[in-house]
Amino acid sequence: KNEVEQSPQNLTAQEGEFITINCSYSVGISALHWLQQHPGGGIVSLFMLSSGKKKHGRLIATINIQEKHSSLHITASHPRDSAVYICAANAGGTSYGKLTFGQGTILTVHP
Amino acid sequence: GAGVSQSPRYKVAKRGQDVALRCDPISGHVSLFWYQQALGQGPEFLTYFQNEAQLDKSGLPSDRFFAERPEGSVSTLKIQRTQQEDSAVYLCASSLPGYEQYFGPGTRLTVT
Numbered sequence: 004k005n006e007v008e009q010s011p012q013n014l015t016a017q018e019g020e021f022i023t024i025n026c027s028y029s030v031g032i033s034a035l036h037w038l039q040q041h042p043g044g045g046i047v048s049l050f051m052l053s054s055g056k057k058k059h060g061r062l063i064a065t066i067n068i069q070e071k072h073s074s075l076h077i078t079a080s081h082p083r084d085s086a087v088y089i090c091a092a093n094a095g096g097t098s099y100g101k102l103t104f105g106q107g108t109i110l111t112v113h114p
Numbered sequence: 115g116a117g118v119s120q121s122p123r124y125k126v127a128k129r130g131q132d133v134a135l136r137c138d139p140i141s142g143h144v145s146l147f148w149y150q151q152a153l154g155q156g157p158e159f160l161t162y163f164q165n166e167a168q169l170d171k172s173g174l175p176s177d178r179f180f181a182e183r184p185e186g187s188v189s190t191l192k193i194q195r196t197q198q199e200d201s202a203v204y205l206c207a208s209s210l211p212g213y214e215q216y217f218g219p220g221t222r223l224t225v226t
Contacts, residue, residue, distance in 0.1 A: 007156075036214070046157075046205065046217035089156050100145060100209060101170060104156035 006030050007092050009105035016112050022077040024108045026090035034093040037064050037075045041086045080112045118218035120206050126224045127196045135191045135221045139208030146189050149205040196225045
């Protein structure tokens, strides 16, 4: 079993739909990251959170430390949101930010 | 430039060749990470530098992999005697300690 698991692996949506991607982890963490990767492109950090909820534009990330679970929500999805979304855990044993990654969720938003 | 840069962006190597991949981090970023991303997978940690010190190399898959950051800025990941299983995207990221990581565009290595 991977230390960080995401679901679903693939997600297809129509423009305007509300999207949720889930991430569960089995290790103790000091922070949880949500990252976005476009095809052929680099990785962009969306959120880094250790508790509660963060919002940026149409993106919302939540984390429940007790349940070791985080979710990334996209409201009013748009085709330009199509990308791979990756959650990554900063394992609590390191202070410098070593990340353990999930396998990614491929999101396709159709117009 | 303001971001992390990597070169080359693409590298094709014959099996058995040595390769060197370069990472230019964001100026002032103390922390530098190398990751390996196989096709269709999430990245996996290779090694970590704090300034010029390599503090964690637990993810390097074999002794054919070697990384350095001699002046605490630019880093080079070297792979000796490349094998087909080394084909992957190699990502570099930099950060201030404990803060979000900024990723470079990656180097796609194909070993034929």
